[in-house]
Amino acid sequence: MTEALIHYNRVARTLHWTIGTLVIVNLVLGILHDPLGELFPAMPIHKSIGFLVLALSLGRLAWRLTHPAPPLPDTMPGWEKAAAHGLHWIFYALMIAMPLTGWIFSSAGKYPLSFFFLFDIPKLAVEKGSPIVAGAHSAHVVLGFLWAALLVGHVGAALRHHFILRDGVLTRMWRSAPEA
Ligand code: HEM
Ligand code: HEM
Numbered sequence: 001m002t003e004a005l006i007h008y009n010r011v012a013r014t015l016h017w018t019i020g021t022l023v024i025v026n027l028v029l030g031i032l033h034d035p036l037g038e039l040f041p042a043m044p045i046h047k048s049i050g051f052l053v054l055a056l057s058l059g060r061l062a063w064r065l066t067h068p069a070p071p072l073p074d075t076m077p078g079w080e081k082a083a084a085h086g087l088h089w090i091f092y093a094l095m096i097a098m099p100l101t102g103w104i105f106s107s108a109g110k111y112p113l114s115f116f117f118l119f120d121i122p123k124l125a126v127e128k129g130s131p132i133v134a135g136a137h138s139a140h141v142v143l144g145f146l147w148a149a150l151l152v153g154h155v156g157a158a159l160r161h162h163f164i165l166r167d168g169v170l171t172r173m174w175r176s177a178p179e180a
Helices: 010-031 033-037 042-066 078-107 131-165
Strands: 113-115 119-121
Touching (some): 010 042, 033 042, 042 113
Antiparallel strands (some): 113 119
16 A cells, blocks of 8 residues: 555545534534624524535535545454444535535525625525425434534544544544655
């Protein structure tokens, strides 16, 4: 195996940390939208960040499907590798499902959907009060809290790899491999 294979490539790393930061900001804005909305337009910003996450995640998914992830260390037991891969694919699904469910139920709302107050995003053709709108709203709330919980596990696993196992799994998502 070459050194270059061991670390994630620059595109994957940049997209991971950009989307990761935006998602964490959006979980906070979503959960605390009532108090934060008193201070600044939290909801329009939440929706704009969500649309940005959707666009970046479609690009990230396309990149991932054409550039396989480097293999996990052989020191990890099979079940841990399977759990890590499973959680990563759940995260990819959430990166698409959260913005999409938000877009669906907000299309039935009275507010226009702007992208950082620059231009409007078209509303989807859904009926206010329809089962798809209600289902998308419930899914958005439930998946939002599920994602926050799973994120604690993801960050905990990353810190365990870095500080306890010291196997370079966090470093390979952080920077390029050192020159051989
Ligand atoms: C909401 C925020 C985040 C999301 C959506 C997210 C998502 C993901 C996904 C989908 C992968 C799999 C990459 C792939 O194989 O294509 C991944 C890997 C990784 N993430 Fe995150 N992540 C987030 C936050 C974080 C944070 C805060 C940390 C560190 C403290 C972190 C550390 C890592 C590491 C070390 C890997 C590489 C695991 C490996 O080598 O297989 N992530 N993340
Ligand atoms: C990364 C993408 C997104 C994440 C992680 C996210 C997360 C969340 C979370 C955790 C909540 C709080 C749920 C609650 O406590 O009621 C929320 C609420 C909300 N989100 Fe999102 N969201 C995202 C994208 C979007 C998008 C794209 C839209 C609309 C275009 C949107 C519209 C809303 C609205 C209107 C609420 C308030 C719902 C209510 O008051 O019941 N979200 N979001």
